[in-house]
Every structure is written in C-alpha cells, then in structure tokens.
Amino acid sequence: MKAIPLSITCLLALAGCQTVPDRLPQAEPAPAAACYFPTDPSGQGDTLSVVTDSIDVLEAWGFALETTDTELGLVSASREQELIGYYDRYDYDYGYGSGFRLFGGFGIGRGVGIGVGGSFGPAFGQQPVEVERVSLLARDGHLRISRDIRRFDHLGELRESYSASNDDFCRRFQETFEQTTSTQGAS
Known part of the structure; x- marks a missing residue:
C-alpha cells in the first residue's frame, strides 16, 4: 500500500473543518430607527421633490453627488x-508605519532582472483621509438613510470601515430636511 504524505492528510482534515456561515453579512451596528422616517404623512409624496430636497441638504453639508436615480428615488x-x-493603533503590529519599507522582486523572461526599492519615513504630501458616504432611498412616502465611514492611511490603504447610520446623524438630517421642505413649500 502506498503511504499518503502527511501534508495531504492535514489538508484533507482541514478541508473537513470548513463550515457554512449561519447568517448573511449585515451592517453592524444596525441602522438606527431614526434613519427611516416619513416624508409625507399621506404616503403619496412626490419622489422627485423628496430627492431634490435631499440633494439640497447633502450639498449644504458639503457632500458631493456620486449618483442619482430619480425613478428609483x-x-x-x-x-x-x-x-x-x-x-x-494597529499601525506597528504588522510592520506598517515603521519608517522603512523595502520592496524587491525577481523575474525571468527574456532576461533576468532584480528590482529593489525603498522608502523612508511617511509619504510627504499625502495625508490620511476619511471618506463618508451617504445613500438615500425615497420610496412610498418614506426616506431611508444609509451611511458608512472609511479611513485610509497616508499610503492609501484602508484602515477602518464601519457603518455610521447612527441616531444623531439621521435626526439632524431629518430636522434639516423638514426645514428645507417647509421653506420651499412656503415660497
């Protein structure tokens, strides 16, 4: 009888340990209840005016539009x-931000080449950035808000990402939205 190598045996044992997730991925923490509110008590609101008023609020807060679909709201x-x-806080755990990076490579093709490059210290002129995205869905006289925040380090690598559909942001949006609609309705 032929002997099975130990590595194949371990691989087969680990393959048997694979499990199926018990639930689908979802936003955590869950969006606050204030992120879903009525825009028209009758439920027959004009989606176009809700979308337009929402855009006015977002632009006043310094957001830049990425996409809009008035048919979908x-x-x-x-x-x-x-x-x-x-x-x-995890910057130094895996060698990031240590002040020195060395990249190298080796390739064979129509010749042989070796490449080595390095960088010292932080990348000057590049700042860490926070990107805040907001999506709004106006449908059936209600408005649903979804918000997330992502933070990138000075090298452009994603460091943090989380759902930020919290009570504070959604309530402020709702109040500003209602002021905008009442101002435009009065004129």
Missing part, C-alpha cells in the same frame, strides 16, 4: 476630509 453622495494627526 436613490441618491448617493460622499465627502472627504484629511485627518491631521490620525494614528492607527
């Missing part, structure tokens, strides 16, 4: 800000 916008003095 969908608006997507984002804003970006530099993070001065941003520090990632």
Whole structure:
C-alpha cells in the first residue's frame, strides 16, 4: 500500500473543518430607527421633490453627488476630509508605519532582472483621509438613510470601515430636511 504524505492528510482534515456561515453579512451596528422616517404623512409624496430636497441638504453639508436615480428615488453622495494627526493603533503590529519599507522582486523572461526599492519615513504630501458616504432611498412616502465611514492611511490603504447610520446623524438630517421642505413649500 502506498503511504499518503502527511501534508495531504492535514489538508484533507482541514478541508473537513470548513463550515457554512449561519447568517448573511449585515451592517453592524444596525441602522438606527431614526434613519427611516416619513416624508409625507399621506404616503403619496412626490419622489422627485423628496430627492431634490435631499440633494439640497447633502450639498449644504458639503457632500458631493456620486449618483442619482430619480425613478428609483436613490441618491448617493460622499465627502472627504484629511485627518491631521490620525494614528492607527494597529499601525506597528504588522510592520506598517515603521519608517522603512523595502520592496524587491525577481523575474525571468527574456532576461533576468532584480528590482529593489525603498522608502523612508511617511509619504510627504499625502495625508490620511476619511471618506463618508451617504445613500438615500425615497420610496412610498418614506426616506431611508444609509451611511458608512472609511479611513485610509497616508499610503492609501484602508484602515477602518464601519457603518455610521447612527441616531444623531439621521435626526439632524431629518430636522434639516423638514426645514428645507417647509421653506420651499412656503415660497
């Protein structure tokens, strides 16, 4: 009988340990209840006017529109800000931010080549950035808000990402939205 190598045996044992997730991925924490509110008590609101008023609020807050679909009642916008003095607490755990990086490579093709490059210290002129994205869905006289925040380090690598559909942001948006609609309705 032929002997099975130990590595294949371990691989087969680990393959048997694979499990199927018990639930689909979802936003955590879950969006706050204030992120879903009525725009028209009768439920027959004009989606176009809701989308237009929502865009006015987002632009007043410094967001730039990415996409809009008036038929679906969908608006997507984002804003970006530099993070001065941003520090990632996990920066040094895996060699990131250590002040020296060395890249190298070896390739064979129509010749042989070796490449080595390095960088010292932080990348000057590049700041860590925070990107805040907001998506709005106006449908059936209600408005649903979804918001997430992503932070990138000075090398452009994603460091943090989380759902930020919290009570504070959604309530402020709702109040500003209602002021905008009442102002435009009075004129």
